[in-house]
């Protein structure tokens with residue numbers, strides 16, 4: 001059975017796939033541009049990042065907010081038995097394409113596993129738990145085959161199956177919680193830069209909301225649905241994010257917290273929250 005920890009990036013067992021396969025553009029998130037398939041000049045011979053400790057001061061914030069959901073090690077070790085794009089250049093572009101598909105499937109697995117674990121924890125909706133668990137197993141099986149089979153997966157079609165079930169799980173799980181008294185304050189989709197500090201937003205639906213630069217310090221976000229919410233530069237100092245639904249490491253890394261911010265133990269407290 002897939003566990004949340006299986007979906008955490010393990011860069012030591014990856015061949016630096018995200019640092020090669022993905023393109024990025026010079027911007028507030030990246031100090032320079034590169035094409036997809038082109039190795040980042042900072043990538044070390046051992047596939048580690050040569051500037052890992054200085055990413056933010058060097059203007060590479062985008063690298064600190066990217067998460068492969070464990071796809072890197074799954075592809076390098078699981079699908080290619082430790083072979084990599086340097087030692088097997090003829091298969092490099094195939095590896096990058098496989099990585100893209102597995103990463104998307106792992107992201108779905110992360111959300112499904114989060115929903116499954118919350119349904120187990122709250123003992124809510126047996127039938128829904130069964131359907132989510134079944135889709136977890138199906139999604140996992142799509143990633144545990146061969147590179148050839150992975151490339152044959154219609155990831156977009158699978159996503160259409162996953163999306164409605166995640167929505168159903170969100171509604172069911174939040175219905176079991178007391179709703180925060182301030183949830184009406186966050187109905188709008190665009191909440192960028194808004195002052196939302198100290199609000200009681202328990203079980204709020206913040207799915208897909210634009211919260212760039214919003215002030216959520218000391219807000220109570222327990223049980224809020226944060227799927228796809230843009231938390232870049234969002235102030236979550238002192239906020240309570242425990243059991244927030246679908247909260248990813250990427251979102252946590254993109255926000256600004258502190259020692260008083262509360263998150264689930266499955267997530268890592270970013271170094272810039274010190």
Ligand code: SF4
Pocket residue numbers: 018019040041042043044048049050051052060063
């Ligand atoms: S700067 Fe480091 S983490 Fe970012 S792409 Fe380059 S090698 Fe990878």
